[in-house]
Amino acid sequence: MRSSRLAMHRIASIVGLVCLCHAVLAQPPKRRETNFVVKQSDMQAFMKKMGAEAKGRVGVAAAIVETGESIAYAGTERFPMQSVYKLPIAMATLAAIDAGTIRRQKPITVGTGDYVGPKQHSPLRDQHPSGATVSIDELLRYAVSESDGSASDVLLRLVGGASSVQSYLRTIGVTGVMVRNTERELGSADSVQYANWATPVEMVSLLRQLQLGRGLSDASRTYLLKLMTDTATGPNRLKGQLPPGTLVAHKTGTSMTVDGKTAATNDVGLITLPSGKHLAIAVFVSDARADQATRERVIAQITKQLWNRWQ
Numbered sequence: 001m002r003s004s005r006l007a008m009h010r011i012a013s014i015v016g017l018v019c020l021c022h023a024v025l026a027q028p029p030k031r032r033e034t035n036f037v038v039k040q041s042d043m044q045a046f047m048k049k050m051g052a053e054a055k056g057r058v059g060v061a062a063a064i065v066e067t068g069e070s071i072a073y074a075g076t077e078r079f080p081m082q083s084v085y086k087l088p089i090a091m092a093t094l095a096a097i098d099a100g101t102i103r104r105q106k107p108i109t110v111g112t113g114d115y116v117g118p119k120q121h122s123p124l125r126d127q128h129p130s131g132a133t134v135s136i137d138e139l140l141r142y143a144v145s146e147s148d149g150s151a152s153d154v155l156l157r158l159v160g161g162a163s164s165v166q167s168y169l170r171t172i173g174v175t176g177v178m179v180r181n182t183e184r185e186l187g188s189a190d191s192v193q194y195a196n197w198a199t200p201v202e203m204v205s206l207l208r209q210l211q212l213g214r215g216l217s218d219a220s221r222t223y224l225l226k227l228m229t230d231t232a233t234g235p236n237r238l239k240g241q242l243p244p245g246t247l248v249a250h251k252t253g254t255s256m257t258v259d260g261k262t263a264a265t266n267d268v269g270l271i272t273l274p275s276g277k278h279l280a281i282a283v284f285v286s287d288a289r290a291d292q293a294t295r296e297r298v299i300a301q302i303t304k305q306l307w308n309r310w311q
Contacts, residue, residue, distance in 0.1 A: 046305060047073035054298045056262075056288025061200035062306045065211045065270070065278040071306070075201040076176070079284035080193040082186070082253030082264040083121075083147045083233075085179050088206065090144050090227070092168040093155045094220035097136065102158055107133050116149035119256070120187045124150045144227040147252060149183035156182060169206070172215035176202025190258050200282045203268050207280035211270050225249045228269060236293075237267035238281065240300030242307060247272040262288050265295040271303075273311050281306060 051058040059079045063070035096102040110132050115125040124132070124142045134142075136158075142151035156179075159165060165179045176199040186192050198206075213221050228249035239248045250269025255262055268282040283299045290298075 043071060043305075044073060047302070050298045050302055053290065054265075054285050054288040054295050055290045056295075057284075057286040058298065058302075059200040059284040059286070060282065060302055060306075061204040062279060062281040063204050063208060064310060065208050065280050067277070069310075070204070071309075072201050072204075076199050078176075078194075078197040078199060079266070079286045080253075080255065080264045081177075081196050081198050082193060082255050082266060083149075083152075084198065084203070084251050084253035084266050084268055085177075085196050086143050086147065086152045087228075087251040087268070088165055088169055088174075088177055088179055089152055089156050089159070090140055090224060091206075091210065091216060092159050092165045093136070093140065094216055094224060095168055096159050096164075098217045098220055102136065104136050107135060108139060108154060108158070109133050110139075110150065110154055114150055114154055116153065116184050117187045120149045120183060122148050122150040124148050140224075141227055141230075144224070144251065145230045145232060147231075147233050149187070153182045153184055168215070172206075172209045174202055174206045174209065177206055190256075190263065193255055193263055198282070198284075200284060203282035204280045207268060207270055207282070211278050211280065225270070234267050234296070236296040237265075237299040238269050238271065238283070238303045240296060241304040242271070260289055262292075262295065265292070265299070267299050267303075271307065273307070275311070277310075279306065279310055 047058055047060060057074065059074040059077050061070065061072040061075045093102065097104050110124065112131050116122050123146050139151045139155055142148035143155055156162065162179045162181065169177055178197050180195045181192055186196065209215055210221065228251060229247065231250055231252065234252035237252060238250050242248065248269055248271050250267055253264050253266035255264040263286060265285040265288060266283065271279040271281060273279055281303060283302050285295050285298055288295050
C-alpha cells in the first residue's frame, strides 16, 4: 500500500512538472525593451520634438540600401546643403575620371586666386598660402575628408562647372539635389546657400546609388567611400551616439551663424549595420537658433533612433 501511494505521488509530481513546463512555454515571449519609436506617427512626433530642440527646421530621410525600406520627415522639402554639396561634386569628378575626360595623373596648379575667402574653411589654402601643385587625389581628399572649399572649387572647375554636376546627377536618376554655385560664391552672401539645396529623400537616393555602384566604377566607388569614412568633420553628428567602431562614410555641411541663426547643420552618409546591410541617411537642420552642441546632438539622436529601428 505504501509503495502504491509513493508511486502515485511520483506520477503526480511528474504531471505537475509537465504542466508547469507547458505553462511556461505557452507564455508569449516578453517584449524586448527598446528606446526607439516604432510607429510612423511616433516617428513624426519624435522629429517634431527634435526640431523644437534645434529651434529650427529638421529634415530627415533614411533607407536600407539593400531592401529599399525607408522613412522620411519633411523629406521633400528643400534644405541648404553647404559642404554636403561636395559629395555630388566629388562623384561627378570621379565619373569624369572613369570616362577619361579628366586625367587622374595630371598635376593641378592651384593659385591664390583659387582660394576661398579667409573666413571659409580651407586647409589647402592654410597649408599652401602661396599656391601649390597637387594631384586630383589630393584635391578629392581635401574636398571630401577635410571639407576644403578651395579644393572643391577647383574640382568643380575641372569637371565643367555646376551644369556638368547636374548632368551627372540626372544620369543616375537624382533630380532633387541642386549644385549652382562655387564655394567662393557661397561665402559672398548668406542668401546664396539656399540656391544650393537638396531634399532629404533625394540625398538618400544619391547615397543609395553610390553604395550600389551606379554611376561610378568599382574602384572610384571604393575610393570615395574611403574618403568619406576618413571624414574628420562632424564626429558628434551621425556618429555621435552610435556604438564605437561603427563604420560611417559621411559628408557634413555647416554654415556660419548670422544674427543668432544657423542656416545649415547637416550630415549625410552610409552606416554599416551589424547585419551587414547599409543605412543611407540624410539629416538636415536648417535655420536653427540652438547652439552647435544642441544641433549636433539632435542629429545624433535622430541617427540613433533610426539605427535602433533597423539594426
